[in-house]
Amino acid sequence: MEITKNKLALFGAGKIGRSFIGQLFSVGGYEVVFIDIFKPVIDELNHRNNYNVVIKSGTDQILNIKNVRGVSLTDGEKVIYEVATAGIVAISVGLGGLKDLFPLLAKGLLERYKLDQNYALDIIIAENMRDADxxxxxxxxxxxxENYPLEKLVGFVETSIGKMVPIMQKKDIEADFLQIFAEPYNTLIVSKKAFRNPIPKVEGLSPKENIKAWVDCKLFIHNLGHATAxxxxxxHNPGFCYLYEALDIPEIYDQVRATMLQSADILIKKYPDEFTPESLIGHIDDLLSRFRNKALGDTIFRVGCDLMRKLGSEDRLAGAINLALTFNLPYDKILYSLICGCHFRAKDEYGNMHKNDVKFARIYDSGIDKVLITVCGFNESQNKQLFLKATIFDRSLKNRGDI
Structure with missing residues (x-):
């Protein structure tokens, strides 16, 4: 057993794993070993050793991703081996799957330590979470x-994941089980200071000194604007299917942009050395153009669903409001978007709401204050003005008669 420098052990063979992280490192000359719980994908990866990423923008571009294989997450010994012998590890499983990985990561690190007590392992954390490191x-x-030298031997590399990957329709999955659709954007922002080994020479990696600022930018500009749209x-129209349909309405486009700009003011206050009004305005306008990519076919359902998470206290809308409260800055447009989210009941192509949205709807039935306290984490006694504004927004939406 020996460490292979150009091997990536990638936990998560889902949308971001295959379309983005695996793709970048495969094109960059790495063998990519996908580790996942979903056996059909693992079996197919081992059968083919390649898959296609379809870049959706006008004319489709097909990238064939080679030198890949799979390991089942349930095969603990193999997973430990792949971690111990990898040149680098990446994680892209979603927040709910993280707890199952840590015991395997720990055992892999200990096996690696037996091989080489000085060869550090960098772990790229490709998750949408703050303070992931x-x-x-x-x-x-x-x-x-206690005596394991964690600080010396493990780099916890935070990222900002900006790539948009739509839900695959049934017909597209049936046409090719492994193919994955994605937008052209292909930049992975990573923490420059977190690496213990030299930063991989992989095209598309963009190291940043202050990764915290860029994680917040992704959450409070990109994710916030996406959800608002x-x-x-x-x-505006529950019959809309695609995000571009909403943004083709000038009033909606303008309101989404204004909401993103309000959040940009908050970010500039928090990170004055990292962002300028000009840079964030340009970023917002670029994002809005990407959101309107008709070829991508991104749905309103995908972008808005999972309200229990997306309206949570640290997430895109409530999190931005909390920052605004910290700096005593306006947040009315962001709060209005959050209250609009409380009325979101979109369904997938099979006519089903997201399971967490069903749960959320039951909470909302107990009143908007219940949502603000239990889902968004706001304190009513400390934020009386916020609760008052939220009640007014909620009542105005109910009185529109179209929800």
Whole structure:
């Protein structure tokens, strides 16, 4: 057993894993070993050793991703081996799947330590979460011996994931089980200071000194604007399917842009050395152009669903409002988007709401204050003005008669 420098062990063979992380490293000359719980994908990867990423923008561009294979997450010994011998590891499983990975990561690190007590392992955390580095550090500390040199041997590399990947329709999955659709954007922002080894020479990696600023930018500009477009679009016409349909309505486009600009003011206040009004205005206008990519076929359902998470206290809307409260800045447009999200009841192509949206709807039935407290995490006694504004917005939406 020996460490292979140009091998990526990638937890997660889903949308971001295949379309983005695996694609970047495969094109960059790495063998990519996908580790996933979904056996049909693992079996197919091992059968083919390649798959296609279809770039959707006008004329489709097909990238054939080679030198790939799969390992089942349930095969603990193989997973530990792949971690121990990888040149680099990446994680893209979604927040709900992280807890199952830490014991395997810890055992893999210990096996690696037996091989080489000085060869560090960088872990690229390709998850949409704030303070991901601290979370990973804390969880692995619980599982590793006290004398394991974690600071020296493990780099917890936070990222900002900006690539948009739509839900695949049934007909497209049936045509090719492994193919994945994605937009042309192909930049992976990573924490420059977190790497313990030299940063991989992979085209598309964009190292940043202050990764916290860029994680917040993704959450409070990109994710916030995305969700706002979905919620306003659904309220305007519940029959809309695609995000571009909503943004083709000038009033919706202008309101989404204004909401993103309000959040940009908050980011500039928090990170004055990282962002300028000009840079964020350009970023917002570029995002809105990407959101309107008709070829991508991104749906209002995908962008807006999972309200329990997306309206959560640290997420795109409530999180931005909390920052605004910290700096005593306006947040009315963001709050209006959040309240619009409370009325979001979009369904997928099979006519089903997201399971967490069903749960959310039951909470909303108890009143908007219940949502603000239990889902968004706001304190009513400390934020009386916020609760008052939210009640007014909620009542105005109910009185429109179209929801």
């Amino acid at each position: 601290n979370y990973f550090h804390s969880e692995l500390t619980k599982l590793l011996p 979905a919620y306003l679009g659904y309220l």
